[in-house]
Amino acid sequence: MAEYTIKVRRFQPESGEGPYWEQFNVDLDPSLSVLDGLLQAKDKEDGSLAVRCSCRAAICGSCGMKVNGQSTLGCKTQIGEAQEQADKMKAATGVSAAEADSPIRGEGSDLGSADNPIVIEPMGNMPVIKDLITDMESTHWTKIRRVTPWLLPHGEPPEREYVVDPESMIDITQSMACIQCGACVSSCLSMEADPGFIGPAALAKAYRFVGDPRDAETEERLHDLAEDPHGIYDCTHCFSCIDACPKGVAPMDQIMRLRRRAGEEGIEDPNSGHDHEMAFVKIIEKKGTLDESLLLQESFAPGVKGKLKPSKRAIKEMLGSIPTAIRGIKTGKMRSLPKLIPGVHHKLPGGAQDDVQAIYRHAETHNEEFNLYIKGEEGELAEDDVEKGIERSTEPAGQEASNGQ
Amino acid sequence: MPSHDVLVIGAGLAGQRAALAAAEEGVSVGIISKVHPVRSHSNAAQGGINAALNPGDSWESHAFDTIKGSDYLGDQDAVEVMTREAPEEILHLEHLGVTFHRNEEGKLGTRAFGGASAARTYYVADITGQAIMHVLYEQLMKYSEQIARYEEWFCSSLALDENGECCGVVTRNVADGSMELFQAKSVILATGGNGQVWRPTTNALICTGDGIAMAYRAGAKLMDMEMIQYHPTTLAGKGFLITEGARGEGAHLLNANGERFMEKYAPNKMELASRDVVSRAEQTEINEGRGFPDGTVALDITVVPKKRVHEALREIVLVGRDFAGVDITREPIHIKPGNHYTMGGVKTDIDGRTDIPGLYSAGETACVSVHGGNRLGANSLLDTLIFGKRSGRDAAARAKRTDYARISKQVLEDEENLVADLMSREKGSGRRISEIKLELGQTMDGKVAVFRDEAGIQEALEIVKRLKEEAKTAYIDDHGSVFNQDLIAAIELGYMLDNAECTCVAALERKESRGAQYRTDYPERNDEEWLKHIDLERTDDGPELSYSEVTITQWEPQERTY
Numbered sequence: 009m010a011e012y013t014i015k016v017r018r019f020q021p022e023s024g025e026g027p028y029w030e031q032f033n034v035d036l037d038p039s040l041s042v043l044d045g046l047l048q049a050k051d052k053e054d055g056s057l058a059v060r061c062s063c064r065a066a067i068c069g070s071c072g073m074k075v076n077g078q079s080t081l082g083c084k085t086q087i088g089e090a091q092e093q094a095d096k097m098k099a100a101t102g103v104s105a106a107e108a109d110s111p112i113r114g115e116g117s118d119l120g121s122a123d124n125p126i127v128i129e130p131m132g133n134m135p136v137i138k139d140l141i142t143d144m145e146s147t148h149w150t151k152i153r154r155v156t157p158w159l160l161p162h163g164e165p166p167e168r169e170y171v172v173d174p175e176s177m178i179d180i181t182q183s184m185a186c187i188q189c190g191a192c193v194s195s196c197l198s199m200e201a202d203p204g205f206i207g208p209a210a211l212a213k214a215y216r217f218v219g220d221p222r223d224a225e226t227e228e229r230l231h232d233l234a235e236d237p238h239g240i241y242d243c244t245h246c247f248s249c250i251d252a253c254p255k256g257v258a259p260m261d262q263i264m265r266l267r268r269r270a271g272e273e274g275i276e277d278p279n280s281g282h283d284h285e286m287a288f289v290k291i292i293e294k295k296g297t298l299d300e301s302l303l304l305q306e307s308f309a310p311g312v313k314g315k316l317k318p319s320k321r322a323i324k325e326m327l328g329s330i331p332t333a334i335r336g337i338k339t340g341k342m343r344s345l346p347k348l349i350p351g352v353h354h355k356l357p358g359g360a361q362d363d364v365q366a367i368y369r370h371a372e373t374h375n376e377e378f379n380l381y382i383k384g385e386e387g388e389l390a391e392d393d394v395e396k397g398i399e400r401s402t403e404p405a406g407q408e409a410s411n412g413q
Numbered sequence: 414m415p416s417h418d419v420l421v422i423g424a425g426l427a428g429q430r431a432a433l434a435a436a437e438e439g440v441s442v443g444i445i446s447k448v449h450p451v452r453s454h455s456n457a458a459q460g461g462i463n464a465a466l467n468p469g470d471s472w473e474s475h476a477f478d479t480i481k482g483s484d485y486l487g488d489q490d491a492v493e494v495m496t497r498e499a500p501e502e503i504l505h506l507e508h509l510g511v512t513f514h515r516n517e518e519g520k521l522g523t524r525a526f527g528g529a530s531a532a533r534t535y536y537v538a539d540i541t542g543q544a545i546m547h548v549l550y551e552q553l554m555k556y557s558e559q560i561a562r563y564e565e566w567f568c569s570s571l572a573l574d575e576n577g578e579c580c581g582v583v584t585r586n587v588a589d590g591s592m593e594l595f596q597a598k599s600v601i602l603a604t605g606g607n608g609q610v611w612r613p614t615t616n617a618l619i620c621t622g623d624g625i626a627m628a629y630r631a632g633a634k635l636m637d638m639e640m641i642q643y644h645p646t647t648l649a650g651k652g653f654l655i656t657e658g659a660r661g662e663g664a665h666l667l668n669a670n671g672e673r674f675m676e677k678y679a680p681n682k683m684e685l686a687s688r689d690v691v692s693r694a695e696q697t698e699i700n701e702g703r704g705f706p707d708g709t710v711a712l713d714i715t716v717v718p719k720k721r722v723h724e725a726l727r728e729i730v731l732v733g734r735d736f737a738g739v740d741i742t743r744e745p746i747h748i749k750p751g752n753h754y755t756m757g758g759v760k761t762d763i764d765g766r767t768d769i770p771g772l773y774s775a776g777e778t779a780c781v782s783v784h785g786g787n788r789l790g791a792n793s794l795l796d797t798l799i800f801g802k803r804s805g806r807d808a809a810a811r812a813k814r815t816d817y818a819r820i821s822k823q824v825l826e827d828e829e830n831l832v833a834d835l836m837s838r839e840k841g842s843g844r845r846i847s848e849i850k851l852e853l854g855q856t857m858d859g860k861v862a863v864f865r866d867e868a869g870i871q872e873a874l875e876i877v878k879r880l881k882e883e884a885k886t887a888y889i890d891d892h893g894s895v896f897n898q899d900l901i902a903a904i905e906l907g908y909m910l911d912n913a914e915c916t917c918v919a920a921l922e923r924k925e926s927r928g929a930q931y932r933t934d935y936p937e938r939n940d941e942e943w944l945k946h947i948d949l950e951r952t953d954d955g956p957e958l959s960y961s962e963v964t965i966t967q968w969e970p971q972e973r974t975y
Binding site: 020021022039040050051052054055056058059060061062063064065066067068069070084086137138141144145152153157158159161165168169170171172173174177178180181184185186187188217220222255256 | 448449451452453454456457504507508509510512513514515516517518519520521522537538540543544547548551552554555564588617618619651653654724727728731732735736738845846847889890891893894895896897898899902
């Protein structure tokens with residue numbers, strides 16, 4: 009048993025007051041969950057503390073919440089680990105994860121352990137109804153329904169089962185593993201900017217049908233999701249949903265699969281996203297670090313070696329990028345103008361570029377789908393990689409190459 | 414007043430399947446659930462669903478395994494219906510989009526499961542319940558014009574008309590606290606089991622026996638309430654489930670001396686004997702000092718090839734890692750028997766009809782009985798779907814031939830008074846709801862579990878009666894309308910106490926050992942006196958006992974060995 013202080017962002021809609029923080033001291037084994045901590049506070053101190061929960065085993069998807077700012081399931085986060093995380097955050101930044109902008113109530117506020125409490129908030133990108141309970145209907149379920157979330161097979165079903173490639177069933181089982189908890193929606197940066205974005209959960213659900221060989225409307229689904237301005241090209245590729253997902257669904261990967269399928273269908277990517285991504289891949293392969301002077305050219309007029317032969321659309325896109333570039337320079341996010349002259353960009357010192365290329369070779373020889381139902385856990389791929397001196401940090405590279413972008 | 418031809422209470426597999434089946438018959442359907450439907454506990458069914466669909470397998474073989482598993486307390490007509498209709502149901506689900514595991518030819522593939530004489534368990538990795546339930550929910554969304562969904566509405570009382578027929582239910586909209594009387598021509602109870610009466614349990618916090626208690630209070634008979642399954646592989650302390658699929662894939666059970674002890678108890682089926690047999694074997698090892706100090710034995714999954722574990726048992730890799738800190742592909746995990754399933758419930762016929770006209774029940778809430786004294790793994794999903802479907806159809810047929818009854822608002826007023834009383838109790842006027850729940854759970858797990866005897870059950874019954882009194886003055890903190898979970902917990906506690914009382918009374922009555930009921934004071938099965946169901950009916954003085962015959966069609970009871 010150990011003592012913890014949890015600091016909960018509360019909102020009691022019938023009180024006429026705004027949200028506030030309340031601290032509770034709880035006493036439980038470090039291997040128990042943050043949800044267990046909340047339930048102890050609810051059981052022993054305040055039954056009005058509202059939190060949706062049911063299975064306690066990360067299966068039902070009820071208890072999506074933010075713990076120390078990270079979207080997750082309360083039942084899946086061990087309270088001991090949450091405390092370590094809060095401590096680490098404080099050590100790294102000098103400030104505790106707890107904000108101090110709202111009044112604090114409760115006994116915990118006077119105690120020493122309250123110094124660095126575990127901070128618990130309702131999920132983001134959703135209206136809060138009461139305490140940790142959010143309105144998922146308006147933000148999550150309406151979007152799930154937006155993607156026509158049921159199988160649309162062609163004609164009458166066969167007498168027995170549909171005979172399909174066994175791998176295809178395993179492939180979509182990854183998105184079937186979604187428990188609709190909303191953690192990915194809560195963490196989605198695109199949705200923060202564009203609340204209309206269909207979002208990671210609904211698009212992962214959409215892939216479940218697009219990837220299903222029994223579904224007969226793949227083409228229509230892809231056009232629908234690609235042509236909607238809030239559709240598959242609205243994802244900014246930030247990986248937040250992959251971090252947040254408690255079930256390994258990797259929603260962003262499912263979105264990338266949708267984009268690839270859309271590309272195969274001949275649908276044009278309005279953001280030139282694929283070319284833009286490949287621009288990074290090519291530049292890093294050649295130079296080791298990002299040479300911004302090449303980025304626009306490679307993104308919008310790829311394939312012409314060393315020469316700028318842009319199409320009409322590329323010219324438009326490049327002109328359109330100028331304000332962004334100027335803002336970038338002004339705010340120090342891009343380097344100064346002289347360094348934007350092609351050819352000035354320096355190379356990596358010593359043999360570092362060879363190491364970069366080794367990573368590329370590794371990624372190419374491991375060109376597989378990253379589906380946990382097929383591949384298993386990280387542990388396995390690590391072993392022989394470590395021998396070759398390649399750390400796990402190469403994984404995202406492998407992953408992206410494997411997504412065929 | 415919201416009105417639907419058929420009203421389904423509970424939206425797990427049984428409820429959703431019932432709603433879809435009723436809608437197919439062209440009637441209007443409402444489905445009410447106290448949580449969002451996809452949060453329902455059918456999610457937790459990991460391992461799979463049984464059906465004799467392979468060439469060479471037969472429904473008779475499936476039926477026999479089920480009946481033997483039930484320790485001959487299952488009604489054989491009901492078991493026949495379930496096993497005969499199973500293959501068609503699997504294909505129906507596959508056509509709706511369930512991503513069942515395929516063999517190399519791309520056809521449906523199976524895995525082995527406990528108590529079965531053939532590999533006939535169809536599955537989706539180890540998220541079978543979740544995969545099926547989400548597909549059924551897709552269908553609910555698809556047919557939203559015919560099926561109205563009331564998500565996060567809590568039901569508290571059934572309404573009967575002047576002829577004693579069920580004609581509606583009192584509900585509370587959890588989101589705003591408003592209470593309404595819903596009218597219906599048929600009502601189907603599909604609210605799941607009562608696992609929360611025990612602590613620990615594999616069951617979710619929502620499994621508080623609501624439907625069983627509501628039916629009981631309305632005057633319907635309950636049956637086989639003493640039959641409570643303890644699952645052989647649950648995590649110590651937390652009660653989380655490790656799927657039987659693990660043993661189906663070849664995992665071993667070991668005691669602290671490293672012995673594969675099932676050799677002694679079930680030399681033929683070993684780890685894949687019936688659940689009651691395996692749970693008793695484990696508990697015996699633990700009681701006789703061959704368990705680990707934390708009161709457990711070990712489940713060794715390392716003997717299963719790693720790739721297979723990741724493909725087929727991924728969920729428990731996560732459970733091991735996140736909840737026990739164990740990598741199950743590298744080391745054994747400590748487990749023990751834990752409360753898991755309610756074989757008994759609301760007594761129904763093979764079309765889900767209870768003793769009250771217009772009232773149906775399906776799934777874990779109901780007792781048809783197909784599971785008798787012990788349910789086989791991967792038969793629960795099947796039960797929910799087959800009897801969900803059948804009750805949905807029959808409820809629709811009834812609705813077509815009847816009119817809405819005159820419904821009295823009295824039941825709504827009674828319920829409103831009850832809520833007002835709960836809200837008015839002063840803090841400190843009695844015990845906290847959570848304290849009573851904890852004492853109830855620990856009492857039941859201590860005294861009405863794998864091994865039982867008269868003194869222990871009697872003691873549990875006395876405690877339950879005291880807790881019932883204490884519940885009358887227990888207070889709640891939340892006096893608001895919006896998401897008042899405190900108030901709902903207080904009503905659920907009432908349900909749980911009714912469930913507990915019935916289980917104690919039935920367990921005390923059955924003076925033999927059969928299936929999950931093992932009486933150390935009556936260690937033998939006694940067909941002569943006890944090959945019968947115990948029925949319970951509510952009176953003001955507690956449950957009244959009666960008996961009903963076990964239906965036997967073609968399988969005479971014989972000695973049960975594995």
